[in-house]
Amino acid sequence: MSEHVKPVVWTVAGSDTAGLAGQVADVRAMEALGTHPCMITTAVTAQNNQKVVAINPLNYEQINSQLEALRTEFPAAAIKVGLIPTLEAFQAITNFAEGYEGSLIVDPVLVSSSGKPLVDDEVLKAFTRLIPKIRLITPNIPELRVLTGLSVTDELSIKKAANRLIELGASSVLVKGGHADNIEGVSQQYVHDYFVSAEQSFWLHSKKQSTINTRGTGCVLASAITAALAQNYSLEDAVVLGKMLLNQGLRHGYSLNSESGLQKGPLKPLNWPNDTQDVPLLTASMDEPANVEFPRCTELGELGLYPVVDRASWLERLLSLGVTTIQLRVKDLTGDALEQEVIAAVKIAKEHSVRLFINDYWQLAIKHHAYGVHLGQEDLADADLKAISQAGLRLGLSTHCYYEVARAHAIKPSYLACGPVYHTDSKDMPWIPHGIENLMKWKRLLPDYPWVAIGGINLERFPQVVQTQVSGIAMISAITQAEEPEVVTTEMIEMFKHG
Numbered sequence: 001m002s003e004h005v006k007p008v009v010w011t012v013a014g015s016d017t018a019g020l021a022g023q024v025a026d027v028r029a030m031e032a033l034g035t036h037p038c039m040i041t042t043a044v045t046a047q048n049n050q051k052v053v054a055i056n057p058l059n060y061e062q063i064n065s066q067l068e069a070l071r072t073e074f075p076a077a078a079i080k081v082g083l084i085p086t087l088e089a090f091q092a093i094t095n096f097a098e099g100y101e102g103s104l105i106v107d108p109v110l111v112s113s114s115g116k117p118l119v120d121d122e123v124l125k126a127f128t129r130l131i132p133k134i135r136l137i138t139p140n141i142p143e144l145r146v147l148t149g150l151s152v153t154d155e156l157s158i159k160k161a162a163n164r165l166i167e168l169g170a171s172s173v174l175v176k177g178g179h180a181d182n183i184e185g186v187s188q189q190y191v192h193d194y195f196v197s198a199e200q201s202f203w204l205h206s207k208k209q210s211t212i213n214t215r216g217t218g219c220v221l222a223s224a225i226t227a228a229l230a231q232n233y234s235l236e237d238a239v240v241l242g243k244m245l246l247n248q249g250l251r252h253g254y255s256l257n258s259e260s261g262l263q264k265g266p267l268k269p270l271n272w273p274n275d276t277q278d279v280p281l282l283t284a285s286m287d288e289p290a291n292v293e294f295p296r297c298t299e300l301g302e303l304g305l306y307p308v309v310d311r312a313s314w315l316e317r318l319l320s321l322g323v324t325t326i327q328l329r330v331k332d333l334t335g336d337a338l339e340q341e342v343i344a345a346v347k348i349a350k351e352h353s354v355r356l357f358i359n360d361y362w363q364l365a366i367k368h369h370a371y372g373v374h375l376g377q378e379d380l381a382d383a384d385l386k387a388i389s390q391a392g393l394r395l396g397l398s399t400h401c402y403y404e405v406a407r408a409h410a411i412k413p414s415y416l417a418c419g420p421v422y423h424t425d426s427k428d429m430p431w432i433p434h435g436i437e438n439l440m441k442w443k444r445l446l447p448d449y450p451w452v453a454i455g456g457i458n459l460e461r462f463p464q465v466v467q468t469q470v471s472g473i474a475m476i477s478a479i480t481q482a483e484e485p486e487v488v489t490t491e492m493i494e495m496f497k498h499g
Contacts, residue, residue, distance in 0.1 A: 006036040007230035008074050011223060012093060013082030013109070014043040014055070014118075018215075020266040025216030026080060026223040029245060032269040033227035038074050040066040042093075043085045049215070049264050055118060057085040063092040071096075077230035078103040080223045087122040090130070097133040103229045106130070106137045107222035110146055132169030136235060138222045139165075140176040141183065154184040155286040162196045172197035174225075174239055178217060187288035194286070195239055202236075204243050204280040204406070205289050213253030213265040220267050221246045236403040243280045244273035244402075251278070274445050281410035282403065292385060293412040294395040297355055297372065298450060300324050303415065303472025305492045306452055307479050308359070312344035314480070319352040321486060322493050325472060327374055329359035339364055346370050357396055366391045372414060377404050385411060396452065399442070409446065417474065418442050420455025421465065439468055459488060462495055469499075 009030050016022035023039050030037040042063055046053040070076070079102060084090050097104060110124070111117055127147065131137070145152050148164040162173040177192040186192060190205040224245040228238035249267030256263040281289045297303065303325040307318055310330055318326065328345045330338055342364045349356035349371065357372040358365035362383050365373045372394030375383055380397075388395055394414035399405045408416055420433050433456060434442075443451050450471035457465055458478045465473050473496065482488040 007077045009035045009226050009230045010038045010076040010079040012040040014045045017046050018048050021216035021219050025219035029220040029223035029269050030227045032271050035227040035230050038070050042089045060088040060092050067096045078226045080226040081106045083109040086120050090123050094130050103135040105222050105226045106134045107218050108139050108143050110143050128168050134170050136172045137170050138174045141179045192286050203283050203286050206247050206280045209250045215266045220249050237401050240402040240406045244278040245269045247278040248273045279409050280406050282406040283410050289410050292389050294414045297394045297414045304496050306472040306474040308476045312341050315348040321489050325355040327357040343368055362388055415450040417452040417454050421453050422456025
């Protein structure tokens with residue numbers, strides 16, 4: 001019998017007598033995402049919902065001995081650091097961090113919910129020494145002000161303060177938006193979180209939930225990101241997953257009864273998040289996500305076999321066989337030659353009353369009244385999505401990971417493409433093939449979208465992909481490089497019809 005091995009992660013944080021936040025919350029999140037948590041306690045706190053009665057910090061030796069006990073026997077794939085109450089605790093952690101090669105995620109716990117300082121002044125003064133070892137730091141807005149000494153009042157100042165932490169050596173910053181009541185211009189319908197690194201920046205928007213059970217939100221978020229990194233997800237994917245688990249935990253949080261009445265309770269993250277309502281919307285600004293929704297493309301039924309071809313002449317060959325969806329993807333023409341190819345393809349598609357998507361060239365698709373446009377994520381920054389929508393065109397988007405799914409979900413396209421399902425040589429891609437299991441996972445996560453499978457699908461693999469009940473199966477080389485493309489196309493159409 002094979003053994004199931006879980007990645008090991010550490011929580012370096014304080015305990016919470018009330019079982020609401022701190023290491024209890026960390027463990028809940030880490031276990032929900034399939035990792036094994038180890039605990040290094042920095043302080044034993046005495047607290048409840050009303051006040052922090054006492055913070056009982058452990059000394060250097062007590063903290064260092066815990067680190068040493070785990071260093072070789074249970075090495076951490078990633079570490080989440082929370083409360084660092086004293087300079088002794090800070091020194092123990094920074095000494096360990098000097099030789100640590102994994103991901104260090106720091107949730108800078110500086111003050112309690114009631115406003116009580118939780119760390120010594122010496123820790124704040126020394127904090128910049130730890131920052132260069134941090135892969136991601138997750139301050140809320142009050143903590144961002146304390147760490148940078150900058151005023152934070154609006155979107156621009158949030159960005160400025162976050163970039164100040166980057167200048168101090170942090171690899172990336174996630175500014176939590178849960179304390180944004182006094183931020184100018186912020187939509188009160190959403191919680192807005194800001195991510196920035198040397199490579200990119202983006203905002204995550206999650207609908208505010210009506211609940212009093214919000215203890216431990218920062219702990220759950222940072223710990224979930226840590227667990228996702230230990231599962232070898234990219235940092236951007238881990239941040240999106242962290243928000244998804246946080247949103248799930250808020251939905252399932254619970255209250256407590258006591259002599260003083262109903263008590264605010266903790267979040268309750270349950271398992272790997274797989275519910276649409278937990279997916280944040282990823283955009284380029286703090287503005288409330290635009291309410292743009294592209295029309296669906298199922299008026300002719302499922303998308304079905306979806307050939308991707310490089311010339312209009314392929315439409316003449318394939319559409320008469322029963323293909324109802326096709327994409328023109330031209331990479332070797334420009335100018336008038338490219339436009340004439342689009343014009344010819346649109347004409348043929350309309351004669352056969354089928355759905356023609358133009359890859360990339362959205363201006364030509366609008367100009368010549370194509371059915372729709374297909375864009376890769378790399379094309380979104382330059383595309384005028386409003387113009388595409390106003391022209392009545394459908395929009396298909398490629399997705400490869402959680403980051404891209406959250407970005408696509410904010411746009412609400414007509415369909416989503418998942419790939420590569422298998423290894424493919426048709427396009428140079430950095431992503432590991434998803435396989436059938438992950439294809440099914442994406443369908444379950446966002447079931448209201450038609451899904452198109454693409455990448456490495458051939459005649460032999462086709463029946464397995466059909467069984468997933470995706471709306472469409474995109475084919476490139478399996479058709480265009482076949483000895484008898486018409487025969488292969490006909491066979492695949494029959495397979496799709498009969499499941």
